Amino acid sequence: MKAVMTLAALLLAGCVALGEPPLQVGVAGGEQIRARWGEPNMRWRDADGSEQWAYVGGPNGTQTVMVFLDAQGRLLRSEKVLNSEHFARIRPGIDDVPAVLRLIGPPNPMWSVEFSARNELAWEWLICDDWSQLARFGVLFDASTGVVRSSYQTPELRGRGGIAPWCGR
16 A cells, blocks of 8 residues: 555656746756756757757656757757657658657556567557547557557547546646
């Protein structure tokens, strides 16, 4: 029971952090961002010294926020990425595992499965879709090369009567 309460507290803390008012672009720095949201779940550094940080969280884990910093560590922008606009940027046959991670962040680890008979790696994210209902977004990779084979979206049918629960946006 104690473990469940601890997990619930951690999840709620993540929800609150991502919902706070935005930090000021061009002024806020990496230290302020970490003080508010904690350490990022993933980070990338570009050749020019700029960085991209991924924060996974939000209600039901349906949000991932990418934070972009300039070479001096100042906030350039932040954007929620688990949405149709970002999903449409995934290019089957071209993008690979690192490209998808950088575009929409890490998947739900419990929904990452390798299908050896089909030579596929399947990743899924819980999302709040364009109709404010819970859904899953999935990407299938060629397990040998890591290149995207396809992507898809399905409703999350854990609600009453098999109807996807409302998640709000």
